[in-house]
């Protein structure tokens with residue numbers, strides 16, 4: 001089931017590649033070591049070992065289903081330009097013996113060349129191969145344009161501290177936005193569909209949309225974490241958000257940015273590290289200004305990602321500017337166009353010539369290291385619920401992700417989760433039938449039902465056991481309140497929980513988010529009254545997503561406030577150093593548990609009320625994005 005079309009996902013935008021030990025020069029131990037060092041010693045070593053050990057078979061599987069990875073010989077022979085780009089990225093792009101002669105790049109943090117890739121569009125090719133293979137599989141039905149809004153559980157305990165062992169996930173509630181008789185007609189008013197399942201796998205990706213600038217596509221609104229949290233599923237390490245230092249800053253106002261936007265909702269286009277590797281310099285202004293990196297690090301523009309991101313952030317703050325500028329114009333124009341054909345073309349489309357003009361860039365949210373906590377077989381704390389990919393926290397990334405480990409994590413742990421779910425499927429199905437369906441349907445009927453879509457059969461009260469978000473019959477795609485809420489969450493997160501964090505800012509934002517939550521509740525109640533609805537409620541997809549962003553933002557803030565040190569991607573000014581006693585994962589129980597605002601003294605309550613008033617005004621004042 002997917003919210004948009006099958007290929008619209010972060011995976012499609014991945015450029016670099018997938019790490020795996022597939023050459024004789026390399027060992028699993030070395031990959032494990034590089035991963036743990038990058039993770040700032042917070043990784044779960046058992047999970048890391050599983051990741052690195054299964055890397056080779058993951059690549060073999062992708063090749064088997066038809067992924068066309070770049071081969072070393074082809075690259076040498078046919079495409080000198082591409083090789084030049086990779087040579088810049090890796091500084092080490094030589095022919096080495098590898099599985100099927102695949103070309104291997106070396107990226108920052110990897111001690112050996114071990115990045116399998118498909119030119120510089122790896123994700124697109126992997127996604128193509130996976131979607132094509134899956135569409136051909138007789139047991140798989142695709143539900144595109146189906147937005148999952150909540151998980152269904154076998155008991156709807158009102159206690160937020162319910163013992164998850166007593167409950168099971170029995171499927172999910174979704175909203176379909178396509179015509180029942182024609183999958184390509186999305187004009188139909190939406191309908192609610194309940195998918196009953198003995199096993200449910202969350203694979204909803206990350207939450208880059210938590211921030212105003214992100215490389216993630218618009219679908220990455222943290223829905224999986226929001227749904228899991230509402231179902232009292234444990235989440236882990238959500239404070240670790242990776243920012244890419246140089247994403248394009250585009251705006252349709254040419255006074256703000258010389259690069260125009262192609263689409264109002266587009267994700268930020270990545271300007272690869274290779275441009276800096278090629279000699280690109282970071283400057284404060286579009287013309288003249290200061291080349292600032294030498295002030296921050298002796299490696300200048302080639303300092304590690306987090307150092308560059310913090311320096312850019314500091315300069316933006318200092319100059320009250322929405323971006324800084326990347327200058328490559330000193331290099332020969334023809335060479336630039338040859339070495340960076342993709343970026344050159346993309347910028348040209350946006351009226352910017354990188355051979356003559358500086359490129360406006362700023363850090364953008366890129367990857368969420370934490371997520372729904374799983375074991376190495378993808379099992380979450382809720383029986384019957386699995387998670388894999390960016391939505392999950394398997395423990396492999398610790399406090400920072402090693403480049404190209406995330407696509408690998410997706411493949412490796414998805415396979416492990418499926419294996420485990422398959423092993424347990426008989427038992428799970430039996431339990432599901434006993435727990436949930438004994439009064440509703442017998443096993444034969446259940447198995448006959450089309451792709452577990454039992455919505456037509458089960459409209460009674462018992463099947464209504466999902467919590468949290470309610471959805472509207474006329475499932476609108478835009479909604480002024482929701483858009484304003486989304487924007488408010490994004491700006492607040494950037495201010496309080498971006499690259500450099502301050503405890504006071506985070507605490508204030510948490511209070512503000514509580515106030516926003518109350519506003520959302522009021523909005524829902526009002527809409528319910530207006531609709532006179534007493535069944536499936538009242539809320540639009542835009543509001544569902546904004547609510548998830550608010551929920552995930554709250555969890556990220558709570559996690560960040562708990563960590564009293566700076567480690568990996570989490571940098572907080574009051575605790576600038578690593579603290580050995582703090583070297584543990586941040587485990588968050590349900591969303592409605594006591595949080596870090598509970599110790600706010602009563603004298604602050606007046607401030608909170610004022611804050612709520614302010615929030616109301618801000619939200620009302622802001623129009624749609």
Ligand SMILES: Cc1cc2nc3c(=O)[nH]c(=O)nc-3n(C[C@H](O)[C@H](O)[C@H](O)COP(=O)(O)OP(=O)(O)OC[C@H]3O[C@@H](n4cnc5c(N)ncnc54)[C@H](O)[C@@H]3O)c2cc1C
Pocket residue numbers: 001002003004005006007008009010011012013014015016017018019122123146147148149203204205206215216217219220221223224270366367388389390391403404405406407408410
């Ligand atoms: C620009 C960019 C470059 C990257 N480069 C690399 C790289 O070189 N190497 C690397 O290893 N990693 C890279 N990454 C990270 C990597 O691509 C992602 O972490 C990974 O692809 C995530 O895969 P996923 O399947 O978990 O999520 P996604 O690929 O994002 O898929 C999530 C899916 O869930 C759907 N969905 C979400 N919410 C709902 C809902 N409520 N209901 C129904 N469907 C829903 C979405 O529509 C989408 O189809 C990059 C990421 C980006 C953005």
